[in-house]
Amino acid sequence: MADAHTFSDRYRQGMVTRRSVLGDSHVDRASSAATAFDQPFQELITEGAWGTVWSRPGWTKRERSMVTIALLAALGHDEEVAMHVRATVNTGASREDIGEALLHVAIYAGVPAANRAIKIAKHVFDEMDAEKAA
Numbered sequence: 001m002a003d004a005h006t007f008s009d010r011y012r013q014g015m016v017t018r019r020s021v022l023g024d025s026h027v028d029r030a031s032s033a034a035t036a037f038d039q040p041f042q043e044l045i046t047e048g049a050w051g052t053v054w055s056r057p058g059w060t061k062r063e064r065s066m067v068t069i070a071l072l073a074a075l076g077h078d079e080e081v082a083m084h085v086r087a088t089v090n091t092g093a094s095r096e097d098i099g100e101a102l103l104h105v106a107i108y109a110g111v112p113a114a115n116r117a118i119k120i121a122k123h124v125f126d127e128m129d130a131e132k133a134a
Helices: 009-022 024-033 037-054 062-076 079-089 095-108 111-133
Strands: none
Touching: 009 024, 009 037, 009 062, 009 079, 062 079, 062 095, 062 111, 079 095, 079 111, 095 111
């Protein structure tokens, strides 16, 4: 496992962005669950996905969120769809935004992919509403 002093600037930026999108509790859980086996993967996604792609200028977190959800839905990555739908509380993507993105999935990637993602999003929204009400 890399020492905190050896992390690149891109990794450090990635961790800031990752936390701002997914939330501290999610990132803390992922970090504490990391082992010697998957630590290199955690570092790769923090630096590559979060430090390079998500931290780029030009698109807002809202825009990146919508595209990410659409891509994950099109590829059938259900757990990641749920995680990124939950993250919309931090990215500013609205439920309407997600609905529009999933309409694009239906046309460009197929109705079954969109249908599955809509079910996942509805379930996550129900959970989020219940947590908010509690």
